[in-house]
Amino acid sequence: MTMADTIPADIESLFRRESRRLISVLTRILGPANLELAEDVVQESFVAAMRDWHRRGVPENPSAWLLTAARNCAIDAIRRERTRRTFAPDFAMYLDSEWTLAQTVDEAFGENWIKDDQLRMIFMCCQPTLPIESRVTVILKTLCGLSVPAIARALLTTESTIHKRLYRTRQALRDVRFELPSEADRPAALDTVHTALYLLFNEGYLSTGDKPILRELCRDAMLLAQLLVDESSFANSQTVALLALMCFAAARFDSRIDEDGRLVPLDRQDRSRWDRSLISQGYACLVRSSEMEAVAATRFHLEAAIAARHCEAATFEQTDWLSICSLYDRLLEIDPSPMVELNRAAAISFRDGPQAAIPIVEAIRLAGRLPHSHAVAAVLANLYARAGSEEPARRYLSEALAGARTPHERELIARQIERAGH
Numbered sequence: 001m002t003m004a005d006t007i008p009a010d011i012e013s014l015f016r017r018e019s020r021r022l023i024s025v026l027t028r029i030l031g032p033a034n035l036e037l038a039e040d041v042v043q044e045s046f047v048a049a050m051r052d053w054h055r056r057g058v059p060e061n062p063s064a065w066l067l068t069a070a071r072n073c074a075i076d077a078i079r080r081e082r083t084r085r086t087f088a089p090d091f092a093m094y095l096d097s098e099w100t101l102a103q104t105v106d107e108a109f110g111e112n113w114i115k116d117d118q119l120r121m122i123f124m125c126c127q128p129t130l131p132i133e134s135r136v137t138v139i140l141k142t143l144c145g146l147s148v149p150a151i152a153r154a155l156l157t158t159e160s161t162i163h164k165r166l167y168r169t170r171q172a173l174r175d176v177r178f179e180l181p182s183e184a185d186r187p188a189a190l191d192t193v194h195t196a197l198y199l200l201f202n203e204g205y206l207s208t209g210d211k212p213i214l215r216e217l218c219r220d221a222m223l224l225a226q227l228l229v230d231e232s233s234f235a236n237s238q239t240v241a242l243l244a245l246m247c248f249a250a251a252r253f254d255s256r257i258d259e260d261g262r263l264v265p266l267d268r269q270d271r272s273r274w275d276r277s278l279i280s281q282g283y284a285c286l287v288r289s290s291e292m293e294a295v296a297a298t299r300f301h302l303e304a305a306i307a308a309r310h311c312e313a314a315t316f317e318q319t320d321w322l323s324i325c326s327l328y329d330r331l332l333e334i335d336p337s338p339m340v341e342l343n344r345a346a347a348i349s350f351r352d353g354p355q356a357a358i359p360i361v362e363a364i365r366l367a368g369r370l371p372h373s374h375a376v377a378a379v380l381a382n383l384y385a386r387a388g389s390e391e392p393a394r395r396y397l398s399e400a401l402a403g404a405r406t407p408h409e410r411e412l413i414a415r416q417i418e419r420a421g422h
Contacts, residue, residue: 374403
């Protein structure tokens with residue numbers, strides 16, 4: 001049974017938010033080698049909260065209650081474990097003495113430390129030496145507070161795989177220093193963080209689980225990106241552009257799912273339901289990113305600009321496909337990939353007609369550029385249906401449906417092809 005099965009959603013959200021703060025502080029005190037102990041202390045605090053709040057009701061300041069509970073649980077854990085463990089070098093001497101233990105932990109839990117600790121935690125979880133799947137997994141566990149079953153569902157794998165991945169990652173982090181990267185190392189470290197947060201957002205936006213969208217993953221990715229953006233000494237132009245991209249995508253959440261819980265394609269979405277405040281925030285971030293340090297446009301800038309073009313169109317028919325195709329041309333130059341080629345071809349089909357895009361997508365297919373994806377077949381089915389070629393449309397539709405990862409995807413593909421043929 002998961003936390004979501006036992007407590008109200010608003011309390012679960014609070015726990016997930018506070019988990020990030022508490023884990024960060026505890027990791028600084030206990031050291032990265034004791035990351036699992038830090039997680040246990042936070043879980044113990046949440047269990048205590050559930051018991052107390054069930055009897056007495058939720059306190060007026062639940063965050064402060066949890067902070068106090070975590071502080072007390074940490075002191076108890078340190079007393080139990082200090083003869084068997086080595087804690088963070090900066091704290092070890094003070095934690096070993098009863099005279100200084102409580103005061104040291106109290107000072108470490110001070111509000112003035114918590115923001116920096118969260119930044120340190122982000123960079124620790126995104127060590128460039130870790131495989132990308134390990135970075136995303138440890139972010140979901142330590143920074144987003146997801147359970148192992150929830151992570152397994154989100155990443156479409158088994159709980160056993162997640163346990164093994166977490167064990168290997170914790171071992172790899174044992175000797176990492178819990179500190180912010182130096183100014184010289186910061187650009188490379190930020191690149192690693194950006195990639196991990198981008199993938200985390202996509203795990204929610206393109207969910208392979210039971211739900212077509214996992215908003216909580218997207219929200220956590222946005223909160224972590226915002227944490228970086230708010231720290232002006234760390235955020236760079238790419239960081240702000242990444243947040244802009246997330247804002248534009250998240251603005252369409254309410255219209256991406258219909259009342260029956262089915263995915264709605266972009267051309268059928270009710271644009272009056274798009275979140276205008278998030279779109280405005282996206283525009284503000286895009287402008288801010290362009291005014292920061294002089295750098296060439298990156299994939300985040302270009303993807304955010306493409307998303308902005310969609311958001312500024314009053315209707316699908318009014319979309320500025322000429323501009324979008326131009327942006328895809330630039331994106332293909334700086335970050336060539338078969339998926340960018342595929343998206344560019346789809347944009348060309350709306351600018352110049354499906355017949356103009358079919359040879360491009362057929363070439364991607366012939367070259368085997370996306371061998372394990374159903375996306376090429378789905379796009380070809382759509383293009384041939386729009387062009388009035390029924391036989392290849394049916395053939396590629398069957399291939400796309402067979403390769404789709406979820407029932408939501410299969411239903412969306414079938415509905416799009418059906419409409420395209422009429």
